[in-house]
Amino acid sequence: MEVNISYLPDEILLLIFSILPSVDLLAVARVCKRFNDIASDGRVVRDIDLRKAYHYKTDDLREFFRPRCLTITHLNANHMYWIKFPALVEKLKNVQSLHMLGSSLTFKQLLSILKSCQKVEHLSITWPDDVKTNSFALVQTTAVRLRSLAVLVSQYPISLLTLLQYTTSLTSLTITNHHAPNLFAIPSSVTSPVKDLCLPNLTDLIVDHVGGSFSYRVLGRLVERVVEAAGSTAEWCTFWINTSIRIHMSSPLTTVVPKCKRLFLLVNTGVYEELKQAGQLPQLHHLFIDGETPQIHSLSPLLRSCSNLRSLHMHGLNITLDLRQVCEASPYLQRLSVCCQPQLGPVFTKAVSCLTHLTHLTVPVCALIGVLDEVKVEGREERSMREPFLKKQRVGVSSRENAHLATFNLVLDNCPHLVVLEIGFSGSRLSCSPKRVWWECLENIQKLTSLTHLTLDGVPITSGAFLIQIAKGCQRLEFLRLRHLGPSGNCTYLSHLAQALPHCYNLRHLRVEQNYLAPSTGLWTGLQSCQFLERLLVLSQSDGRELDLVGLDALISSLPHLVFVFVGGSHTPKSKCAAITKKYKHSNRAALVVLVRPGLWDVFEDSNTETRLIPPVHFNEMVTFRSWAFTSYAYPSMDNV
Template identity: 25%
Template sequence: MMASLLGSGDEMNYLTERLSDETLLHIFQHIHTHDDFIRLSETCHRLNELLKDKDFCCRIFLPWYSNLRREMVFRFFRDRVRVAVISQLDFSDLYWLPSGIIRDLVTPMTNLQIFLAAGTCLSWAHLSQLLKCLPIKKLSWSWDNCLEESCRRRSSVTPTKFSEITEMEDAFLRLTSLLIHIPMMTKTPTDVLFYSYSALEYLVSLCLNLEELWFISWPKSSAERKSSSSSYSRREFDGLESALTKLHTLVISVKGPPRFSPMSFFRKLISTFGVVTPAQVFWCDHPLLGILNNETQYRLGQARYCWFPQICSETAVRLSYPMVAILEAARENFSYPKLRAVSLSCSDGEIGDHSVAFSKLTYLEKLSVSIDCLFEIRDSSLLSEYMTLQHLDDKLEATTDYKPEKMSELKPPSKKRRVGAASKLLVNGIPNKTDPTTGLHFIARRCSKINELELGYSGLNQAKAGRIVLESLSCISNFKFLRKLSLSSIPITNGKFLIQICSKCDIIESLRLTHLGPSAKCCYVQDLCQALPLCRNTLKDFRLEQNYIGSPLAILKALKKCSNIRRLLIWSSPNDHALEFEPVDCLFQSCKDLTVFYATIESTTKADCFKFRKALEARYKAERPALSIVLRRTLEEEELIHYPSIHYREIVINATQVCQYKDFSNFNS
């Protein structure tokens, strides 16, 4: 039936004319995205009328990868009866819609209360017009360059000089939730940064009724850290922390040294809360350990969180938290939080044994772990002994109200074997001689709900290749719910494990491979080309960073079979083969949803990169408005983690979470 609904207008009206409104709406509830509604409203007259219903069209969300033509979007929002009932609008990451068009589309929405526009090109001038005429209470927005330039022209950073912001005071008083996204600015002068963040602090100070305040920022590049002045990070407005008296949730999500550094403001703001509870302050990805005390860190780990939420989410926030301190506390107190996300790395070169803690994290969905930690988990004899005790404990809890008086009653023996020693797993009490014993195998058994997994080295203690059991990587195929996999800097000799993973993990959507094996030659290209077609129906995001991959032709041919792929990045520098236009063009023809294509192949000339990009945009830009193509001959690895830089919700997805920043000198202002 749904396939028939995608026919012509006459066929559509013939199929739906005898259906009741309830039946027709029930059918359309199986459509997942609003761009399909917009497309169907072009051909189905009855649906076009039903979409004016208040309960059916009050929430509108357009995905960034939508291939709707602009005229179709205009016609859908041109009906004033329909747009008047819209109360929630999500335009996040619609970078391909110009700012003026967004302003024109949103202005008639007189009942709009939630407006999510982070990641768009919406300018400050157009946003201010919307805030003046619409009753917006929840807002997400990307800090705009126009506002920075206007602040830069001021002779003083006194708040009274910011007329653009002061005129919006009444609109800011309505806001109860605010998300500020600081986009990537690679060539921003120091004075712009200084004035911009002063204006940012003043803007926040006017939002006296804020209940939720979110900051999401890209990290600084090394060039910015060298050229930027340290004075702007010390700038503050007295009394700002006391102005936000209604604030109960503060979320700061950055990766490494952030682009904004009003740390004195945050210290004072947190101190006004007194004893911080998990529902009040979240520091995603990299919490400033100097700000939050040990008690607060431990209490943050006791709650349940979700990952990268939307500003209007009514559920709990997901938190990716460096778990060394929390797991240590869990071992000592035998109280294990129901965490959904864990980022575990070495702490000052010391590696702890977290096997008991991982055995309790059965709700875990996202795991980022260093190989150094992974292979230090207790060996099989100790794990099997613990599993026996755990099995007995589960039976006792099911039949009685038994509670252990001491942790030692359930804690496995403290004796440890030699690091990296090979041993045999016990399956039902019988040694299993085929499977190697690794921490990864143990985690796969206990944390079976993991859907995001990242493995790599922390860089603090580079392990040798001899410590790695290559076959153990095949244990990743035991994660049946795995959707995202990232492997970084693992010394492999072949890619056979990739074939096994792609064949068994049949719902994998994202695959990211970074510097695997020797640096002088990519040793797994042939295996990778065999593995990619095995996930042809599910793979949407593929990222490859590897030296000397050879000719990209084989990889592009394998990717042609992945018809649902949307984002693709291939980086190979140095490399001895250039990128050719014909394979890339065939890839775009086969993959109708491919909208983000980034490639850096060193042997490709600068002229060819320019010519290929222009030709691809001329052929496919009309049918794919979100098309983003970047072809570069060279790209520094430090800049590489920022690409693609067009989706604010995936702001740290490319930077490894295994390599934790240890230098927080930028925050000590």
């Protein structure tokens, strides 16, 4: 039965509009006159989340904002890089939460926003590059009201420290920069009035890879001053310093560690000694440790004191850990990302299998070493020694009878709640002999029906048939990343990946980095079934043929939700790459970014100006290759991970 929405009572319409996503409200506002008549009601247009509004332009949002700008109190427009927001948000007089990370701003526009939106308490912005004068005294009234501030910096943001002098009510401060950190490095002689900072209410501090924007001396002094200003009165929640600075403080951890719930530390010998003196840490829920020490140190005693630990990330040189003791002390661990030595692979895997509440898991390739105790099987090395003339398994041939042998099956059976699974991200794969890795067990990932994020890096496979089984079993899979699987001289899984993609109905993001992917015609054909695909990255570093750019062009045209395409082939002519890139540079799809390149040796170099023009959200989450297990703590755009 069809119902004309125009004849429904206002009460029912208000209820319908209140539960609709913000993106749908934009569409309703275009076609429903009744919506515009009652839109002044604060219950209808109050909290607006536009992060998925890929099909709308600045004019569309201006038309939506104009009649209801006084009712909006919360606006999340993070990483909407194609929208010119400054002119839109200046009229939001009652906005309290304003998030605009990734949208370019000038210093004049920033001052205008702070003057107009005087009720804002939570602010997320990209710091302007043209700040030359310190005029923040004019917006002191707004700055004092700020409770949380998140800033994405690029070059020379020393003036940010001037603004922080006025934000005395700040409880949360986030400064991030993963985009081109070295090109904008400034001399260490640059000074700033850090001594005037006073943030007595700060409870959350995140300084994430900003060494290229601040000098190390200024950055270290900033962190030191913040901790000193907070003193013993602050109830610390997050202390996240993910940058290579040396903090010169008498006892920085004595003040911070006993109160934190989320803690990130770059460990050195001095930090390790202070950690041992921290005592019991029952309030610590999330611990991220990285770094190196000249001598071998075990963190097991420290972790035994963290009885309520929920997340653990530990990587570094000479930093060891008895995972069995950690599992006994923190049986309800939900996120785990650790490295191990190849000889400890089976012991490591058995310990992980005891953590039945895991939702996020990052392990090295050596976790696939070892077989179940009750299974008596002759290893590949022993068999080849006993039968030296036995023909080796051909590349591309799968041994499915070995899928049940690996110890890693215990993890797949005992951790059914896994949402994020990453295998790789560790140099230990270099010391793992392919003959010792029982990669066939990857087929059993299909048992993880709740899996949404899967990453496979450096696994020595000989066939990709397991990808088809995973695609059929993991129907919720949204993020898939494959890198350097199997031999470097041949891509052994491309045809299987093309067959698996039609089963990935919910796939949103695909990243494939491998040699000899060209021409990838089958891959483009398989991806046409993924109608919800938003981002695609394919890097073929060594090729004998050129990529099928005609098929790629047809793929881009057939996927309406696509917003980012980064494709590189070493044997593809530069003229063809430039032609398809230019075609989509001024297309009607404002959010779409297409970049096709012939050479890939400078993709991650700061001197590549073309790469630096990629929106930070795509560069950080797709171009660079980092773990998802802890990304959401530093990046608001990944809160759903």
